[in-house]
Amino acid sequence: MSRLRDALDRGEFVITGEVAPPHGTDYSAMRASLDTLGPLCHAINITDNQGATLHLSSLAASKAALEAGYEPIFQQTCRDRNRLALQSDLLAAWTLGLENVLMVTGDDPRSGDHTKAKGVFDLDSTQLLAVAKGMNEGVDMNGSELTGATGFLLGGAMFPEAEPWEIQLERAVQKAEAGATFFQTQAVMDTDKLARAVDALAPYGVKLIASILLLKNGRVIDFVNTKLAGMMIPDHIGSRIKGAADPMAEAIALATEQVREIRDIAHGVHVMPLGADDVVERILEGAGL
């Protein structure tokens, strides 16, 4: 039984984190990250060639996380595989004991390290969610019966701060109707907008896990603003960190405030410490978790 599903069903405030598989075959850095974040979280996202840059597959790394004693959220992007490969990997994931899946579109190959790659996008994330929901019901995308169904907890991504909001909301509703039962958001900067999203999606019975990003220095802020798709750090937050005597301490204080606020609004928090895994425990404790 998925611990994440269990906690969400019980109405417990959940904590998720994420680790990146290695760019190579040496799991030691990922393992170290898992050993720091894993004990603090209900589940850990295992990213899928994030930022369109080459990493070991999320499928294998998710299995490795499971074997290490942590509960993974297997991420699948639509960028690198067609509908046959996506379905085949989903079947494989279930047999490997992976119970949580997050379906995302995926960054465009032009933004990654293999800029000459072809983006597949045979399915989009809404369609992929519907396919996975079908697999939970025992059929493949063609409606053909599977010899053994899956039983995934299905998640999608959404961005509470995206404008135009009506279009973002419509998209999230589509994903919920396609099969998503939880959402993980992009990093939240404005908790009023997070509350707006939680309220708007409440009728669909989906749970929202809001992300926070540890803005540990000015460089990270500039990186997010220039390199990360669909993200912008507002000036008041940027200047708070950049102007602080100790930016890391300020970032921890900010993250702690954010988690505390999110706790009153959303169903969980997703922590993205950008390498500073060792401060996550302090942030969560500071926020009363």
Added chain:
Amino acid sequence: MIVTKPRDWARIKANLESIDAKSVFLMGCGQCATVAHTGGEKELAVAKARLEADGYQVTGWAVGEVACHLGGTKLETRKHFGSVDAADAVVVLACGAGVQTVADAVKKPVFPGLESAFLGTVLRSGVYEERCQTCGDCVLDLTAGICPVTTCPKGLLNGPCGGMWNGMCEVQTDRECTHVRIKRRLAEQGRSATRVIPAKDNSVKLKPGSINTRERKGQ
């Protein structure tokens, strides 16, 4: 129309050198390549001068009505039989379909003089934008006449993706997100866009495409 752009001149020369060609017949196209100013009479004159400056003899040139029309192109090359026959190679300033049609029509080595870019719209003279993938499974009825397969860099049927910021595209940050445009136009027309567009049927676009409207019923 099919939008073409000039091919790297060094590649054209390398193609000619590969068969040790000394003389060239040039062919253009009276349709798309003429409109795109890449393979009309003016561009052929420029190519001719350039070839001659590089030491090639240009035996002649022709701009047929439609380079990709096999019958018309055969007729056109027959009209110029002497100069085609005198050339070591034919360089075609047309799209890939035009080049292949000429290659079918003459017995000489044929080389492309242009690169085929896309099927698009002339926004104004010299400004072109890709609009159609000829996917064979059109969704323009659902998307207010704006093709997401072509104009969304990821080709998503249901969007926007998570990278959309303030209505702008993640990949081409100076462009409005296609899905935002689609939804706005649908709303302006009082049409709803809540249904999910199903995954594309890629089987209708298996290569090579072929259509024969002459096949009679019962045959």
